[in-house]
Amino acid sequence: xxxxxxxxxxxxxxxxxxxxxxxxxxxxxxxxxxxxxxxxxxxxxxxxxxxxxxxxxxxxxxxxxxxxxxxxxxxxxxxxxxxxxxxxxxxxxxxxxxxxxxxxxxxxxxxxxxxxxxxxxxxxxxxxxxxxxxxxxxxxxxxxxxxxxxxxxxxxxxxxxxxxxxxxxxxxxxxxxxxxxxxxxxxxxxxxxxxxxxxxxxxxxxxxxxxxxxxxxxxxxxxxxxxxxxxxxxxxxxxxxxxxxxxxxxxxxxxxxxxxxxxxxxxxxxxxxxxxxxxxxxxxxxxxxxxxxxxxxxxxxxxxxxxxxxxxxxxxxxxxxxxxxxxxxxxxxxxxxxxxxxxxxxxxxxxxxxxxxxxxxxxxxxxxxxxxxxxxxxxxxxxxxxxxxxxxxxxxxxxxx
Numbered sequence: 569x570x571x572x573x574x575x576x577x578x579x580x581x582x583x584x585x586x587x588x589x590x591x592x593x594x595x596x597x598x599x600x601x602x603x604x605x606x607x608x609x610x611x612x613x614x615x616x617x618x619x620x621x622x623x624x625x626x627x628x629x630x631x632x633x634x635x636x637x638x639x640x641x642x643x644x645x646x647x648x649x650x651x652x653x654x655x656x657x658x659x660x661x662x663x664x665x666x667x668x669x670x671x672x673x674x675x676x677x678x679x680x681x682x683x684x685x686x687x688x689x690x691x692x693x694x695x696x697x698x699x700x701x702x703x704x705x706x707x708x709x710x711x712x713x714x715x716x717x718x719x720x721x722x723x724x725x726x727x728x729x730x731x732x733x734x735x736x737x738x739x740x741x742x743x744x745x746x747x748x749x750x751x752x753x754x755x756x757x758x759x760x761x762x763x764x765x766x767x768x769x770x771x772x773x774x775x776x777x778x779x780x781x782x783x784x785x786x787x788x789x790x791x792x793x794x795x796x797x798x799x800x801x802x803x804x805x806x807x808x809x810x811x812x813x814x815x816x817x818x819x820x821x822x823x824x825x826x827x828x829x830x831x832x833x834x835x836x837x838x839x840x841x842x843x844x845x846x847x848x849x850x851x852x853x854x855x856x857x858x859x860x861x862x863x864x865x866x867x868x869x870x871x872x873x874x875x876x877x878x879x880x881x882x883x884x885x886x887x888x889x890x891x892x893x894x895x896x897x898x899x900x901x902x903x904x905x906x907x908x909x910x911x912x913x914x915x916x917x918x919x920x921x922x923x924x925x926x927x928x929x930x931x932x933x934x935x936x937x938x939x940x941x942x943x944x945x946x947x948x949x950x951x952x953x954x955x956x957x958x959x960x961x962x963x964x965x966x967x968x969x
Contacts, residue, residue, distance in 0.1 A: 608754025619708030634868035642874035689848035785951030821859035826915035
């Protein structure tokens with residue numbers, strides 16, 4: 569079984585230059601993948617690139633936590649959405665309203681799919697890398713020029729000049745685009761960002777086996793009438809032999825409870841509507857997409873302490889339980905800060921409630937028997953824990969069974 573399309577790494581030094589309208593001829597020499605990877609790695613861990621000198625990319629995307637947030641840092645102050653992991657994003661397609669998957673029946677329109685960030689507004693890692701650099705809630709730089717001035721003062725500025733040309737810092741646009749290119753190529757490094765080293769990967773290679781509990785959890789995960797998780801988080805290798813990413817990159821409305829810890833949510837008139845705003849503006853005239861957010865990969869999900877786009881669930885068990893109980897016991901999930909009671913789908917205006925997914929395990933009525941019982945939930949959680957990469961496990965648990 570092979571890694572999925574990671575040979576694209578060798579092409580990125582040419583392909584990524586397109587994001588800012590640059591071509592290889594725009595630089596004094598064409599950089600190679602090894603140079604860009606080394607430079608991107610240096611930038612990724614450099615706190616001096618932030619406005620206050622205290623934040624780097626790695627602050628929120630820590631390699632010790634699968635390039636996701638460390639405990640307690642999944643919802644940075646002032647932000648709307650939980651910090652995602654940067655692993656297993658190498659084949660995210662650009663956002664499209666009509667996606668036809670070549671891995672199955674390519675006549676089926678899967679609807680809005682792809683793009684980086686929870687709302688898919690960045691078509692590539694190159695495009696996405698500029699967002700935290702210039703966000704006041706993240707690295708805080710007011711403009712690209714300030715980032716470039718900081719780069720010119722770093723200990724690796726000479727390396728930057730060797731990669732992009734001695735005069736690269738004379739042109740802000742060219743230098744900033746080079747920085748984004750380096751970050752993009754670094755994030756295509758297989759060992760760092762898609763190692764496929766979990767125990768489940770070992771199972772797929774025939775090198776390990778699942779326990780009975782884990783195997784039962786996988787069966788429930790795949791069962792269209794039970795967990796139905798695989799409808800969005802595919803667990804099988806693709807027809808061409810690529811490892812499963814545990815996401816189809818589709819955008820879905822789950823009708824999540826409102827997270828009252830998010831500062832913006834103190835205003836009852838404010839709603840984060842995902843694909844149709846407020847952080848992207850090109851889909852505001854598509855009410856049918858309001859409330860949709862991109863399905864994340866479930867790889868390394870067991871490392872997180874916040875789940876879903878708004879971080880409303882605090883444990884993996886709670887995240888699975890929400891799917892089970894949203895429709896059968898909504899009173900357990902939808903509450904207001906004031907009186908402890910609330911309306912179902914209280915983080916989405918009523919005009920968009922029809923967008924909420926009702927496929928299994930959703931779709932039941934209050935008081936119905938949930939599709940999954942307590943044992944089922946435990947078993948699915950046990951299976952999800954097999955998706956944790958080996959470099960994230962305590963040394964004594966890294967061996968296969």
